Amino acid sequence: MNEDSYVKLARVLDTLPNGFPATADGIELRLLKKIFDPDEAELFCRLKLYFETSEQISQRTGISADELVEKLEVMKNKGQILGIDVAGIKLYRMVPWAFGIYELQMSRIDREMAEMCEQYENAFGKQFFENSPPLMQVIPVETEIAGKHQVLPHERVSTIIENSKSFMYIDCICKKEKALLGKPCDRPVQVCTVYAPIEGMFDDYPFGTSMTKKEAYDLLQRTEEHALVHLTWNIQNGHYFICNCCGCCCGVLRGINEMGFDASQVVNSYYYARIDPDACTACGLCADERCQVNAIEPAEESYTVISEKCIGCGLCVTACPAGAISLIRKPEEQIQTPPEDEMQWYELRAKMRGVDISRFT
Numbered sequence: 425m426n427e428d429s430y431v432k433l434a435r436v437l438d439t440l441p442n443g444f445p446a447t448a449d450g451i452e453l454r455l456l457k458k459i460f461d462p463d464e465a466e467l468f469c470r471l472k473l474y475f476e477t478s479e480q481i482s483q484r485t486g487i488s489a490d491e492l493v494e495k496l497e498v499m500k501n502k503g504q505i506l507g508i509d510v511a512g513i514k515l516y517r518m519v520p521w522a523f524g525i526y527e528l529q530m531s532r533i534d535r536e537m538a539e540m541c542e543q544y545e546n547a548f549g550k551q552f553f554e555n556s557p558p559l560m561q562v563i564p565v566e567t568e569i570a571g572k573h574q575v576l577p578h579e580r581v582s583t584i585i586e587n588s589k590s591f592m593y594i595d596c597i598c599k600k601e602k603a604l605l606g607k608p609c610d611r612p613v614q615v616c617t618v619y620a621p622i623e624g625m626f627d628d629y630p631f632g633t634s635m636t637k638k639e640a641y642d643l644l645q646r647t648e649e650h651a652l653v654h655l656t657w658n659i660q661n662g663h664y665f666i667c668n669c670c671g672c673c674c675g676v677l678r679g680i681n682e683m684g685f686d687a688s689q690v691v692n693s694y695y696y697a698r699i700d701p702d703a704c705t706a707c708g709l710c711a712d713e714r715c716q717v718n719a720i721e722p723a724e725e726s727y728t729v730i731s732e733k734c735i736g737c738g739l740c741v742t743a744c745p746a747g748a749i750s751l752i753r754k755p756e757e758q759i760q761t762p763p764e765d766e767m768q769w770y771e772l773r774a775k776m777r778g779v780d781i782s783r784f785t
Contacts, residue, residue: 429460429462429463429465429466430453430456430457430460430462430465431453432465432466432469433456433460433465433466433468433469434446434452434453434456436468436469436518436784437520437521437525438779439779439780439781439784440473440518440520440521440770440779440781440784441520441769441770441771441773441774441777441779441781442520442521442522442523442524442552442559442773443520443521443548443551443552443555443777444520444521444548445547445548445550445551447544447547451540451543451544451547452544452547454540455537455540455541455544458536458537458540459502459503459504459525459529459532459537460504463495464495464498464499464502464504467487467495467496467499468499468504468505468518470484470485470487471505471516471517471518471784472517472518472785473517473518473767473770473781473784473785474767474785475506475508475515475516475517476515476516476517477513477514477515477516478492478493478496478514478516481496481516493514496514496516497514499516500516500630501630502532503525503528503529503530503531503532503631504525504528505517505518505519506518506519506524506528508620508625509625509628510622510625511622518784521548522548522552522559522675523559523657523665526541526597527597527616529597530594530595530597530600530631531630531631533597533600533601533604534604535604535605538600538601538602538604538605539605541601542601542605545675545678546683549675549678549679549683550683552679553679553683553685553689553690554689555776555777556689556772556773556776557658557692557760557762557763557769557772557773557776558658558689558690558691558692559657559658559676560655560656560657560658560667560676560690560691561578561655561656561657561658561659561691561692561693561762562653562654562655562691562692562693562694562695562735562736562737563579563580563581563584563654563655563656563666564579564654564693564694564695564736564737564738564751565648565654565737565738565739565741565742566580566581566582567742568738568741568742568751569695569738569751572751576660577660578659578660578661578663578762579694581644581654581666583663584619584656584663584666585619585637585640585641585644587619587621587663588619588620588621588637588640589620589621589622589623589625590619590620590621590622590623590624590625590626590634591617591618591619591626591634591635591636591637591639591640592617592618592619592625592626592629592632592633592634592635593614593615593616593617593618593632593633593635593640593643594614594617594618594631594632594633595613595614595616596613596614596615596616596667596668596669596673597616598669598673598674598675599611599613599615599670599673600613601673602672602673607672609670609672609673611650611651611652611670612646612647612650612652614633615643615647615650615652615667615668616665616666616667616668617640617643617644617665617666617667617668618632618664618665619640619663619664619665619666620664644666644668647668648739648742651670651713651714651716651739651743652668652669652670652716652739653668653669653674653677653716653735653737653739654666654667654668654737655667655668655669655674655676655691657769658691658692658762658763658769659762659763659764659765659766659768659769660761660762660763660764660765661764661765662765662766669716670716671715671716671717671718674716676690676691677690677716677717680717680733680735681717681718686732686733687717687719687732687733687734687735688732691735692760692762693735693736693737693754694736694753694754694759695736695738695751695752695753695754696729696731696734696736696751696752696754697719697720697729697734697736697738697740697741697749697750697752698729698749698750698751699720699726699727699728699729699748699749700748700749700750701723701725701726701728702726703746703747703748704725704726704727704746704748704749705726705745705746705748706722706725706726706727707745708722708727709743709744709745710740710743710744710749713743714739714740715739715740716735716737716739717733717734717735718733719731719733719734719735720740726748736751736754767785770785771785
């Protein structure tokens with residue numbers, strides 16, 4: 425029964441749009457055994473991609489509601505599923521491997537799990553980045569687009585914050601994994617932020633630290649100072665997280681830096697940087713300290729941007745002492761409009777991968 429439970433769970437996760445590919449050595453099954461008990465694996469497979477109460481899950485599955493309440497809370501606290509409390513009503517749903525179970529292992533990841541995740545990264549990343557739409561979109565430094573470009577709401581960090589009433593920050597799971605592997609990052613770790621449209625959502629959450637709206641803005645300002653890229657879900661509405669990422673640890677940006685994928689396959693972006701060679705003093709700050717995807721290289725007497733590698737984050741622009749760099753909006757024909765919301769993203773991704781997610785939606 426145990427082995428069948430994990431094989432079943434792996435197949436369910438690979439049927440979800442984000443994917444969870446099988447490997448020859450079965451590292452993905454060993455990961456699941458590390459995270460789930462057999463009964464938890466079985467219950468996960470009976471959940472949906474949308475929130476339900478324990479009573480709704482009970483009616484649909486025939487499992488006792490009293491039994492479900494205890495099990496679902498345990499699974500939420502273990503980071504196996506997503507659970508929220510809305511005005512005293514507890515809701516639960518399944519989540520993909522990434523963005524999902526992997527990120528929710530913050531309080532449980534140890535050296536063994538970190539080694540497993542790193543080993544699985546190549547197999548997962550290949551499938552993950554070869555399919556579209558991308559999971560993440562880049563939100564550029566807002567000071568570099570405000571008043572200079574016609575910007576849609578989903579392209580602004582401030583839209584996500586202003587649409588929220590609860591704010592939380594957590595450690596970056598990618599940085600924690602790298603530290604456990606003996607390769608710690610020299611940038612801040614408590615840089616991932618989560619948002620909700622309901623007040624008090626994170627007051628009693630099993631991990632993370634609540635913060636105010638002002639603290640959310642302050643944290644994002646600090647991440648820009650440390651040259652971290654703002655990444656969020658590649659959708660137009662319903663954002664609930666902003667990751668602030670470095671090129672050495674982030675599983676997404678490593679798709680560009682280490683796996684060799686084009687930037688457009690890895691993230692959706694709306695801008696690219698351009699350096700004025702006449703104004704550039706060739707100090708190298710943009711390339712050496714700011715760019716997280718190695719998209720800037722020296723030219724004859726200045727630096728230049730490799731446009732196909734640039735993700736348009738704006739971090740180089742804000743730090744240029746000569747003011748030689750500007751953020752240019754891509755031509756409209758090169759801009760990919762994100763899916764309307766999370767569910768449409770799932771549907772489009774499922775269609776691209778040729779998987780049927782109807783039993784989970």
